[in-house]
Amino acid sequence: MTRYVLIVEDSPAMRSFIASAIEALNDFQIVETSNGFEALKVLPRYKFDLILTDINMPDINGLELVSFVKKSTEYSHIPLVIITTEGSEKDQQKGLALGADAYLVKPFKVEVLQKVLKSYLH
Amino acid sequence: MAKKESKISKKALQEFQSEAEEIVEKLYHNIVDLEESSKKGKVDPDSLNDTFRAAHSLKGVAGMFGFSQIEALSHNLESILDSLRLGKIQLEPEIFALLDESVGLLSKIIGASGKEGAEEKDQIEALIGKLDQRFQEYSSSEKASPLEELKIDESIISVLTEYEEHRLLENIREGINIFRVRAGFDLQSFDQGLAELNQLLKPLGEIITTLPSSSGVADSEINFDIILGTKKDRKFLENTIEWKNVSFTQIETGKVEKEEEASPEKLKPGEGSAEEEGLSLKSISQTVRVDINKLDNIMNIVGELLLSKAVISELTERLRMEKGFSGVAVDFYKANRGLERKLNELQEGVMEVRMVPLHQIFEKLSRVIRKLTKDSGKEVELEISGADTELDKLIVEALGDPLIHIIRNCLDHGIETPEERKRKGKPKKGTIKINAFPKGNHVVIEVEDDGSGIDLTRISEVVVEKGLIEPGIQLGKEELLEFLFMPGFSTKKEISKISGRGVGLDVVKSNISSMSGMIRIESEENKGAKVILTLPITLAIIKALIITTCGRTYAIPLNSIQESLMITSQEIKTVEGREVIQLRDQTLSLLRLNHLFALPGESPSVEQYFVVVVSLAERRLGILVEGLLGQQDVVVKSIGEPLVGVRGIGGATELGNKTTVLVLDVGGLIEESMRL
Numbered sequence: 121m122t123r124y125v126l127i128v129e130d131s132p133a134m135r136s137f138i139a140s141a142i143e144a145l146n147d148f149q150i151v152e153t154s155n156g157f158e159a160l161k162v163l164p165r166y167k168f169d170l171i172l173t174d175i176n177m178p179d180i181n182g183l184e185l186v187s188f189v190k191k192s193t194e195y196s197h198i199p200l201v202i203i204t205t206e207g208s209e210k211d212q213q214k215g216l217a218l219g220a221d222a223y224l225v226k227p228f229k230v231e232v233l234q235k236v237l238k239s240y241l242h
Numbered sequence: 243m244a245k246k247e248s249k250i251s252k253k254a255l256q257e258f259q260s261e262a263e264e265i266v267e268k269l270y271h272n273i274v275d276l277e278e279s280s281k282k283g284k285v286d287p288d289s290l291n292d293t294f295r296a297a298h299s300l301k302g303v304a305g306m307f308g309f310s311q312i313e314a315l316s317h318n319l320e321s322i323l324d325s326l327r328l329g330k331i332q333l334e335p336e337i338f339a340l341l342d343e344s345v346g347l348l349s350k351i352i353g354a355s356g357k358e359g360a361e362e363k364d365q366i367e368a369l370i371g372k373l374d375q376r377f378q379e380y381s382s383s384e385k386a387s388p389l390e391e392l393k394i395d396e397s398i399i400s401v402l403t404e405y406e407e408h409r410l411l412e413n414i415r416e417g418i419n420i421f422r423v424r425a426g427f428d429l430q431s432f433d434q435g436l437a438e439l440n441q442l443l444k445p446l447g448e449i450i451t452t453l454p455s456s457s458g459v460a461d462s463e464i465n466f467d468i469i470l471g472t473k474k475d476r477k478f479l480e481n482t483i484e485w486k487n488v489s490f491t492q493i494e495t496g497k498v499e500k501e502e503e504a505s506p507e508k509l510k511p512g513e514g515s516a517e518e519e520g521l522s523l524k525s526i527s528q529t530v531r532v533d534i535n536k537l538d539n540i541m542n543i544v545g546e547l548l549l550s551k552a553v554i555s556e557l558t559e560r561l562r563m564e565k566g567f568s569g570v571a572v573d574f575y576k577a578n579r580g581l582e583r584k585l586n587e588l589q590e591g592v593m594e595v596r597m598v599p600l601h602q603i604f605e606k607l608s609r610v611i612r613k614l615t616k617d618s619g620k621e622v623e624l625e626i627s628g629a630d631t632e633l634d635k636l637i638v639e640a641l642g643d644p645l646i647h648i649i650r651n652c653l654d655h656g657i658e659t660p661e662e663r664k665r666k667g668k669p670k671k672g673t674i675k676i677n678a679f680p681k682g683n684h685v686v687i688e689v690e691d692d693g694s695g696i697d698l699t700r701i702s703e704v705v706v707e708k709g710l711i712e713p714g715i716q717l718g719k720e721e722l723l724e725f726l727f728m729p730g731f732s733t734k735k736e737i738s739k740i741s742g743r744g745v746g747l748d749v750v751k752s753n754i755s756s757m758s759g760m761i762r763i764e765s766e767e768n769k770g771a772k773v774i775l776t777l778p779i780t781l782a783i784i785k786a787l788i789i790t791t792c793g794r795t796y797a798i799p800l801n802s803i804q805e806s807l808m809i810t811s812q813e814i815k816t817v818e819g820r821e822v823i824q825l826r827d828q829t830l831s832l833l834r835l836n837h838l839f840a841l842p843g844e845s846p847s848v849e850q851y852f853v854v855v856v857s858l859a860e861r862r863l864g865i866l867v868e869g870l871l872g873q874q875d876v877v878v879k880s881i882g883e884p885l886v887g888v889r890g891i892g893g894a895t896e897l898g899n900k901t902t903v904l905v906l907d908v909g910g911l912i913e914e915s916m917r918l
Binding site: 137186 | 295
């Protein structure tokens with residue numbers, strides 16, 4: 121069974137880094153988006169099994185995306201991992217309070233990301 | 243077929259390199275701008291935030307790719323910028339000197355592919371020390387954010403990033419009104435609507451954030467809460483923005499003491515920066531990234547220029563008729579010729595810029611195959627040829643999903659397991675060949691596998707079971723394969739028992755058709771199947787033949803026209819209820835557009851017709867028309883909702899004389915005519 125992972129991240133290099141880490145794992149279909157708007161557009165189109173989102177993005181920030189996903193009826197079951205950076209503990213806390221399932225702090229090792237993935241996708 | 247991991251990381255590294263270069267360039271520009279604007283005493287918080295985000299991204303990617311020095315330096319740069327955007331420190335000449343120095347050094351290291359020499363190493367450490375010291379000095383004077391004390395709805399505060407909190411607070415401090423602008427949109431088109439609304443709101447103040455929400459709306463809709471800081475009152479907003487789906491609520495903020503302390507907007511004029519450092523911002527890659535929409539825009543302008551030129555040509559011609567070929571008429575003619583040549587070059591130039599090779603997408607496919615084979619236990623060799631073939635960027639992008647779909651089908655249902663292959667006497671490893679090549683104004687992409695092929699017997703059984711044809715009727719191979727593209731035909735359980743290629747092929751087909759392309763399948767039992775896509779090189783500007791029939795004018799893309807000929811009405815024969823003509827020993831089916839589009843009125847009875855012979859991917863059709871008006875360059879624009887579902891129409895275009903005509907989609911016409 122193919123599992124779908126949504127990546128919301130505005131840096132193309134970071135996106136491909138994450139994508140290649142995920143692809144090394146298993147049969148995943150990765151949908152890459154570079155901001156909250158794109159993410160909102162693709163959400164209804166796939167049955168996502170996991171969402172990975174950056175926090176600092178223009179317009180719709182990652183926290184707002186978390187809030188949207190976790191408050192909705194259709195998507196709230198999808199595990200959501202926020203990607204933050206060192207020093208933004210406040211944003212991490214807010215993300216978790218809004219219902220994010222976990223957070224990753226950049227820079228992280230490929231293995232850490234894969235471990236997180238495995239724990240949410242079986 | 244599995245590529246070495248080192249190759250991926252090399253590619254990722256290149257991506258890092260180009261992104262890092264872009265970021266440094268952006269940092270440099272932003273800092274120059276900030277310095278300029280700080281001298282004028284007005285700094286845009288957005289551009290400060292943008293600068294911060296650039297440093298933030300650089301730190302992030304450098305960290306992930308293991309460039310520790312770049313990471314460390316950009317981390318310190320980020321800290322300073324963070325304090326600046328959060329108003330914790332002010333923009334001073336000293337700070338600019340530090341920023342300039344940092345960016346200069348970053349550019350140098352990145353230019354050297356991240357390998358810093360001993361000299362740079364010392365410089366970096368010294369600079370990091372300076373940045374950190376500066377940061378420590380300022381951060382000691384930091385104050386706690388008093389936002390919690392305000393009476394603001396928790397649901398808003400809970401989603402604000404630290405920076406947005408700061409901006410909200412700044413607005414409140416300055417006594418600016420905070421509004422919650424609630425806007426509802428259709429889920430399909432919310433980005434356009436929202437962009438328009440933002441355009442209206444921006445001049446009124448500051449958009450602090452945009453919060454999407456789906457609660458309390460229909461599935462096809464989405465709500466946004468835009469938090470806006472503005473000096474205007476509610477009445478003004480309501481009168482300025484009279485959208486029926488937009489409402490304004492002022493947010494209670496409570497009182498905050500306006501502080502005397504300088505915010506980033508109020509700055510001391512600066513002087514002198516570190517230009518002597520010799521910023522080397524030479525980029526390594528000689529490329530620019532451009533938003534495709536900008537190119538579309540230029541393309542549209544070129545299209546309109548071509549229309550204007552058509553008018554000038556016509557006037558020149560008239561002048562020649564009236565004045566003879568002498569004097570001003572000759573000059574005019576020559577000038578027009580010159581204009582024409584340059585315009586053609588311009589058009590070709592813009593077209594070329596839009597062209598990208600297929601290899602990007604082919605690489606993606608090989609990743610998909612790698613993933614799929616790992617799981618399925620099948621062994622597959624991928625052979626790619628013609629990856630250098632170029633196509634319009636928009637088409638290449640839209641091709642991704644259909645191709646992945648096709649490849650999946652090859653793997654899931656075409657290629658057999660190693661054991662089965664062995665039994666059949668085939669090599670253990672299956673082969674998938676992807677081949678692309680240009681063919682006239684089209685590009686053909688073939689995806690071929692050496693698997694089990696498509697079980698035609700099973701298709702004909704299902705076709706009969708479903709009552710699509712009467713039992714006993716023998717259908718040809720091509721006709722049977724055509725059923726695979728029928729919507730709904732595939733999704734049923736029965737069909738997935740045959741080679742299952744049907745899964746979603748109707749979607750693939752409609753994707754390809756929307757690009758004015760065609761899809762065809764060839765299959766041979768136990769030898770394999772081949773999917774053939776035929777696509778136009780570009781959708782932007784095309785040459786078209788303008789025709790009239792039943793008093794209406796249409797444009798037919800020239801690249802799919804083989805020839806046009808004149809016939810008399812006696813030459814039209816009727817075979818099995820279809821109108822046909824004999825064309826050089828071959829029978830050619832004819833199509834009347836008024837029949838296809840069910841236009842009102844009778845077919846005109848004229849003695850002479852023109853037949854425009856169109857063809858796409860080996861199929862031919864003659865379109866019966868009464869008049870040929872000539873050739874023209876046209877810019878095909880997409881048409882609105884009401885006509886989107888009509889097969890056979892690819893878009894609309896404007897002719898020189900300000901009339902709008904429909905552009906026919908030859909692929910669609912050919913398919914429709916077979917169904918009639």
